Amino acid sequence: MGRRRDDDEISVAELLRETGATPRSLGGPPAATPSREEDTGDGYRERLEQRAREAAAVQQRAGRRIRWISAFAGAVVVLGSLVLIAVTSGSAQPRQATPQAPLAPATTPHPATPTLSRPGPTPIPTVLRQTATPTTTTPVPTSAAPQPPPAAAASCVVRFSVPDQWNDGFTAGVAITNKSGETLEPWTLTWTFTAGQRVTHGWDGKYSQSGSRVTVTAESYNATLAPGATVSTGLNGAFDHGNPAPTAFTLNGARCDAG
Numbered sequence: 537m538g539r540r541r542d543d544d545e546i547s548v549a550e551l552l553r554e555t556g557a558t559p560r561s562l563g564g565p566p567a568a569t570p571s572r573e574e575d576t577g578d579g580y581r582e583r584l585e586q587r588a589r590e591a592a593a594v595q596q597r598a599g600r601r602i603r604w605i606s607a608f609a610g611a612v613v614v615l616g617s618l619v620l621i622a623v624t625s626g627s628a629q630p631r632q633a634t635p636q637a638p639l640a641p642a643t644t645p646h647p648a649t650p651t652l653s654r655p656g657p658t659p660i661p662t663v664l665r666q667t668a669t670p671t672t673t674t675p676v677p678t679s680a681a682p683q684p685p686p687a688a689a690a691s692c693v694v695r696f697s698v699p700d701q702w703n704d705g706f707t708a709g710v711a712i713t714n715k716s717g718e719t720l721e722p723w724t725l726t727w728t729f730t731a732g733q734r735v736t737h738g739w740d741g742k743y744s745q746s747g748s749r750v751t752v753t754a755e756s757y758n759a760t761l762a763p764g765a766t767v768s769t770g771l772n773g774a775f776d777h778g779n780p781a782p783t784a785f786t787l788n789g790a791r792c793d794a795g
Contacts, residue, residue: 695795
């Protein structure tokens, strides 16, 4: 072979660098691959960090998928367990058989055979003659119910008037007329209040009150009440629940009409 020129000569190291091949020896360990400039420096470090971040993001997504699948599988297992328990409980309940009434044997009613009766002898009516016995009715004596005595006529008339009244009090005038045939000396008048009224002051008579009953006795100057004569007296009173006119007037114990 002819000898190569100096500019055509190339070393093994340059050849390996250009081709990127790894030299191997037959008997020893493989020789270390010389580092290239693109495998060092800031750019190479940034590429490694980018690849690490991408690998970490892939692992995070895979982890989220695994957790979601695990939660879904757990929910399916719990739901299946509940359904299985419900089905088992429903099938375990004893079924109560509905009692059925016994069937009555089918019978076919036979038509009744008419019974022929022979005509018998016609009965002859028997007439019994009865003798009426006269009955004597004894009259029962009836006693007449006692009639109440007629009501005695009132011996006086009392006119009770209220010429003035305010929210809790009133002024009243009392006129007494003697309708009896005798003179009353002295006289005493009584009546009953029906709404709890109270006498606070009186004139032309001596007033006293016990509960709802009022008593008026004559003064010395008007103690004589002749038949047909009228004497007047008056009072001031108080009330809480209304002021209706009094009732049940009596003069010296005898009933009086309200005028």
